[in-house]
Amino acid sequence: MSFFEQHNLDSLIRDQKFFEWVLRPTEELNEYWTNYIHENPSIHSQINEARLFINGLVKIEEDLSEEEVESLWSTIDGTLFSQKRKIFSLPRWVAAASIVFVLAISGVLIHQYLIQHVAEIDYSQVVRLNPSDNEITLFLSDSTKESFSSDEVDISYNENGVLLNGIGKVHSSDKIEKYEDSEELNQLVVPFGKHSNITLSDGTKIWLNSGSRAIYPVVFTKKYREIYIEGEAYLEVAHNAGQPFYVKTDEVKVKVLGTKFNICDYPNDRFSSIVLVEGKVQASVGKEEVILTPNQLLSLEKLSGDVSLENANVLEYISWKDGWLYCNKEKLENIIVKLSRVYNIEFKIEDQEINTLTLSGKLDLKADCAEVMKSIALTAPIKYEIDNGVIKLEMK
Amino acid sequence: MENNRYNNISDSQLWFTFLRGDKNAFNIIYEKNVQSLYKYGMNFSKDSNLVKDCIHDVFVNLYKYRENLNETNNIQYYLFKALKHSIIKAISKSRKLSPFDDVEVKFYYENSIEDTVTENDIERDQLLLIQKAITKLSIRQKEALYLKFNLGLKYDEIARVMDVNYQSARNLVHRGIQKVRAYCKSNSVLVLFIYANRVNR
Numbered sequence: 001m002s003f004f005e006q007h008n009l010d011s012l013i014r015d016q017k018f019f020e021w022v023l024r025p026t027e028e029l030n031e032y033w034t035n036y037i038h039e040n041p042s043i044h045s046q047i048n049e050a051r052l053f054i055n056g057l058v059k060i061e062e063d064l065s066e067e068e069v070e071s072l073w074s075t076i077d078g079t080l081f082s083q084k085r086k087i088f089s090l091p092r093w094v095a096a097a098s099i100v101f102v103l104a105i106s107g108v109l110i111h112q113y114l115i116q117h118v119a120e121i122d123y124s125q126v127v128r129l130n131p132s133d134n135e136i137t138l139f140l141s142d143s144t145k146e147s148f149s150s151d152e153v154d155i156s157y158n159e160n161g162v163l164l165n166g167i168g169k170v171h172s173s174d175k176i177e178k179y180e181d182s183e184e185l186n187q188l189v190v191p192f193g194k195h196s197n198i199t200l201s202d203g204t205k206i207w208l209n210s211g212s213r214a215i216y217p218v219v220f221t222k223k224y225r226e227i228y229i230e231g232e233a234y235l236e237v238a239h240n241a242g243q244p245f246y247v248k249t250d251e252v253k254v255k256v257l258g259t260k261f262n263i264c265d266y267p268n269d270r271f272s273s274i275v276l277v278e279g280k281v282q283a284s285v286g287k288e289e290v291i292l293t294p295n296q297l298l299s300l301e302k303l304s305g306d307v308s309l310e311n312a313n314v315l316e317y318i319s320w321k322d323g324w325l326y327c328n329k330e331k332l333e334n335i336i337v338k339l340s341r342v343y344n345i346e347f348k349i350e351d352q353e354i355n356t357l358t359l360s361g362k363l364d365l366k367a368d369c370a371e372v373m374k375s376i377a378l379t380a381p382i383k384y385e386i387d388n389g390v391i392k393l394e395m396k
Numbered sequence: 397m398e399n400n401r402y403n404n405i406s407d408s409q410l411w412f413t414f415l416r417g418d419k420n421a422f423n424i425i426y427e428k429n430v431q432s433l434y435k436y437g438m439n440f441s442k443d444s445n446l447v448k449d450c451i452h453d454v455f456v457n458l459y460k461y462r463e464n465l466n467e468t469n470n471i472q473y474y475l476f477k478a479l480k481h482s483i484i485k486a487i488s489k490s491r492k493l494s495p496f497d498d499v500e501v502k503f504y505y506e507n508s509i510e511d512t513v514t515e516n517d518i519e520r521d522q523l524l525l526i527q528k529a530i531t532k533l534s535i536r537q538k539e540a541l542y543l544k545f546n547l548g549l550k551y552d553e554i555a556r557v558m559d560v561n562y563q564s565a566r567n568l569v570h571r572g573i574q575k576v577r578a579y580c581k582s583n584s585v586l587v588l589f590i591y592a593n594r595v596n597r
Contacts, residue, residue, distance in 0.1 A: 013573055016550065023548060052519060056526030057545045057576070060507050061435045064448075069430055072448055076426070076455045081419075270464045286484055287501060303457050304474060305481030306559075 008043070012050040022054045134191045134344075141184040141218065155188060156199035161218035183217035190231075193344030200227075203238035204245065207321040210341040211266065232264040234321045237279075251302055255282040261292075262318045269337075273299045275317040325363040332357040332380060336393075343369040351395045354382060411471050415462055425471055426455055432472070432547065433479050439503050439542060440483045446490075450482040473556045505538040506530050522580070529579035533572055540568035 012018050021029040037044050064072070135147040138155060156164045161184070190196045192211040199205050201219045208214055212231025225245040237245045239258025247254045249265035251272045259279025265272040274283055276292040283290050285300050285307050292298055297312035319326040320338075327335060333355045336347045342365050349355065357380050363372050373384050373391060381396045410428075414421035430451065437447035454475060458465075465474075484501055506527050530538065536558070543549045543557060555565035 010573065010577070014570070019545065020548065023545070052522055053526065053577075053580075054545060056523045057530070057541055059439075059505055059542060059546050061438070061546070063431050064434050068448070069427075072430065072451060073423070073426055076452050079452070079456050080459050270461045286481060303454070303461055303481075304477045306477070 009046055009050055009053075012046060013053055018050065019054050022051050023058065134193070136191065136194050136196055137189045139187040139189070141186060151194045153196045154199075155196065157201040157218060159201050159219075161201045183219070183221050185215055186218055187213065187215045189213050191344065192341050195342075200238075202240065202243075205236045207234040209233065209320055210344070229263055229265065231266050232262070232320070234260075234262045234318050236260045251285065251300055253284050255284070257281075264317075266341075270303065271299045271301055273297060273317070275312055275314055277314050277318060319362075320365065323364065323366040325365055327359045327361055327363070329358045329360055331355070332359055332382075335359060335363075335376075339369070339372065343372075345369055346390045348390055348392045350392055353395050354393050357382070407471055415465060417462070422455075422459060429472060429475050433475055435546070436476055437479050437483055439505060439539070440480060440501065441487060442504060446486055447483065450479055450486055453482050454478045470556070473553070476557050477559070501535060503535045503538040503542070505533075505542050525580050525583055526576060528583075529576040532579055533575055537568050537572035537575065540565060541572045544569050
């Protein structure tokens with residue numbers, strides 16, 4: 001390969017027009033290069049060498065067959081548009097989940113299931129199909145569960161992993177020792193319209209927003225502490241440098257060293273986000289690792305994996321835990337999504353123009369939904385109508 | 397399938413129509429991109445079913461999130477990035493990784509020896525040498541060369557798919573070529589005058 005001057009050969013290989021000709025020759029390109037060779041006869045052999053080189057760099061690939069293209073489309077089409085087909089073309093994990101779901105009802109195997117799969121937070125995909133009777137539900141690792149009819153529950157564990165406040169009385173401490181090497185997991189599910197607080201055995205506090213789920217070990221017995229969150233949570237992690245704390249969602253994992261931050265990853269949202277209030281966290285998204293400093297917002301567009309880091313007003317992201325919604329030129333459509341979760345109510349936008357409106361101010365989420373709508377309608381040029389549990393919005 | 401970057405003009409129109417919920421446009425986007433997506437995806441995993449499942453997910457999500465997508469998004473790069481993201485996620489899930497493990501992303505750019513068919517022995521040796529040289533490249537160099545030579549993307553397009561700036565995309569390609577050339581140079585005793593007439597694909 002060293003026969004010719006390196007420089008000429010390299011530039012030929014990189015020349016767009018040249019490799020277009022090698023890979024996708026057209027009449028025009030043929031003519032151009034034939035003329036070129038004619039005018040520079042000395043270059044002929046270099047051209048051949050470069051051709052061979054480029055051909056060597058091209059991967060030989062197979063197309064999908066026409067049938068494959070068609071059948072792949074019909075599964076996409078089926079998932080999206082056909083109700084009937086949907087049942088048969090659900091992704092594999094859903095099928096797996098349905099099986100486990102049946103087992104969970106019979107209340108037999110879920111315990112073994114939880115124990116076997118401790119290290120794999122992935123199993124959360126399975127349990128998200130659990131029945132929701134619209135009550136806050138705590139699933140214990142001994143296959144019992146406890147439901148709460150109130151709108152808010154405080155759950156806390158002492159350092160031995162024993163539930164306080166009379167919740168989960170069946171729980172005894174000798175059980176914990178049995179599973180020392182494979183942590184016992186509990187799971188708290190908070191439906192839309194409700195919220196909850198958890199104090200973990202290490203003193204870490206979790207505020208869980210509406211429509212969220214937390215899965216966590218009763219006691220952290222491993223070298224690291226690891227919990228799973230779906231939906232939105234605000235965390236104040238107890239500092240323990242010897243046992244790093246990880247928060248995982250379906251999209252991100254966050255390494256924490258004693259800190260306060262908000263994490264939001266609802267399955268139906270296009271973005272996941274992390275907002276850091278205090279301390280330092282390291283977020284991993286796919287291959288990328290990003291370190292956040294206080295008052296920074298990391299957002300991830302789930303579909304493309306695009307990550308962005310910007311400064312943010314923390315209050316807007318964490319005020320929900322105190323029952324407020326701070327808006328600073330926030331799009332009304334985003335506010336509506338949040339309200340629908342907090343109040344478990346459906347919104348119907350009759351006027352597309354509404355999506356362009358923005359709102360600034362503070363909404364009191366402790367008030368009932370009608371109150372909140374009233375105060376929105378005072379500031380924004382909209383009117384609303386509550387009809388059969390659905391709130392319809394129109395421009396004034 | 398023809399590489400659709402040659403009819404870019406209609407692409408933006410198509411994208412715009414799709415964003416307004418047109419199902420036909422959605423189907424055309426699928427038809428136009430599925431082959432190149434599949435091939436691109438097969439670089440990250442050799443499991444053709446996994447790649448197809450991920451393409452399924454990408455299009456389902458694309459439709460689901462269309463109202464939030466930007467009119468300036470370029471379809472092809474957007475889909476490429478989405479597919480890569482989806483495959484890497486699927487691989488790490490199937491390996492049931494703990495939070496400490498990073499997914500080792502592979503890029504299968506090399507051809508198998510059986511694929512390297514040519515009637516000319518000297519030429520074949522040369523092609524095999526190049527294949528060997530490819531294995532010495534970094535994953536990102538492989539991807540850059542793949543995008544350049546297999547898909548015919550320009551540097552700015554490679555930069556967008558790989559999420560790097562223009563200069564880095566250029567560097568990846570240049571250094572990749574240099575590395576392959578250097579390897580061939582030090583391992584080849586042949587002087588080539590042969591007309592390379594291997595037909596691509």
